[in-house]
Amino acid sequence: MPTRQYVIQTEEAPSGVALITVDDAGNNVIVVAPGANRMLSPEDIKRAESDITSSAVLVAQLEVPLETVEFAAQLANNCGVPFILDPAPAQELRPELLKMVDVLTPNETEAQILTGIEVTSKRDSARTAAKKLLECGVKSVILTMGAKGFLLASDKMMEFVPAVKVDAVDATAAGDAFTGSLAVGLAQGRELFDAALFANQVAALSVTKMGAQSSMPTREAVESFVRTVREPPLLKE
Secondary structure (H helix, E strand, O other), X not given: OOOHHHOOOOOOOOXXXXXXXXXXXXXXXXXXXXXXXXXXXXXXXXXOHHHHHOOOOEEEEOOOOHHHHHHHHHHXXXXXXXXXXXXXXXXXXXXXXXXXXXXXXXXXXXXXXXXXXOOOOXXXXXXXXXXXXXXXXXXXXXXEOHHHOEEEEEOOOEEEEOOOOOOOOOOOOHHHHHHHHHHHHHHOOOOHHHHHHHXXXXXXXXXXXXXXXXXXXXXXXXXXXXXXXXXXOOEOO
């Protein structure tokens, strides 16, 4: 699929940049200056319509204008392409957008901003936040909770899955690794739960290296990693 034809240069704003600090436990704080990302328009999305409508899945996040995200979501919905939204950087979203989301992948902070419910170490809080998002029209929620794993919630299931145990160095971009590999799994035809388990493995591997782009593993690295780890048992309700 062509991609370079959709890269746009502008002199009206600098490239977006993220400033990242990481503590000794691998946790991070990120400050984002969106720059040219904020100039991506619905018209830009419209130019890629033929590629979007022929895709297996569409992923978006919130470093571009909301009207652009909403336009992309509507385009995906109109042609039956599953729409995954990573709601970061966190902000409140219109009900109209949430109703177009097939899979929402918030972390604890993002879930709290979207629902007003504080997600703590207690599983009931994650369950309550996920249920509220489903009530808002989201079809499925995967609430990622770092070292605690994730909660997958839909009208068919509510399942907690522990994180794969690794020696974490830097959690930067773990959410990106999770959402990106989730999309890969779905595009390959996996069911949502199986795709989420795959994403869990990829995210675990990503936190064992420093950096964001530099920590994204190859398929070969993931396959090798999977052969060496033992999956933790599921946390049954």
